Amino acid sequence: MSSVSLPPFQDLIDAHWRDVARLAHALAGPVDAEDVAQQAWTQALAAYPGLRSAANLRGWLLTVTARCATDAHRARSRRPVPSQELPEDAPVHPGRAVADPQAAVEEALDGGLLWHAVRRLPERQRTAVALRYIVDLDHAAVARVLGTTPAASRRLVSDALASLRRAVPDPYEGTPDRRERDREEDSRE
Secondary structure (H helix, E strand, O other): OOOOOOOOHHHHHHHHHHHHHHHHHHHHHHHHHHHHHHHHHHHHHHHHHHOOOOOOHHHHHHHHHHHHHHHHHHHHHOOOOOOOOOOOOOOOOOOOOOOOHHHHHHHHHHOOHHHHHHHHOOHHHHHHHHHHHHOOOOHHHHHHHHOOOHHHHHHHHHHHHHHHHHHOOOOOOOOHHHHHHHHHHHHHO
8 A cells, every 4th residue: 555645536537537538539549549548547546556656647647548558559550450441551642632622631530541640650759749739738748758858759749740741631732722821921931
């Protein structure tokens, strides 16, 4: 039994369940999110009485969640993949403008293009992006959860966003709105 005075576990759930659910959804995707969150809470409950510090319980919970998502990601990579699907590196909308950019964005989200790109990110980049943009942590907090420095956290997020930009085509590329916006940006420089 721990000599640290910890709040009741239910208080921890009440205070942080949204953050755990968001992170699980961001890291594991919509299909496995509930399982990952449930596994994280189960593991947290089992380890809770033995904690040696109550200083950063939110960070500890997010770390547990990130590790459960990593386990789910690894398990998913070992599952058989149906052969009827496109190969992972098949181009989507290669170099063509689309008539309705908003519809293309919705198609990319609904069709899983974004989730596919997120799942292909290296584990630490995927976790850093999720912590930064889904859980809304600053880089110092992301660094604490990942056990790194704020500068390394910024780099992980930056590299991940660059990879996502390359993987998911810009539906506004080549449209009149995009050309106008590009001209305005050029004239300001």
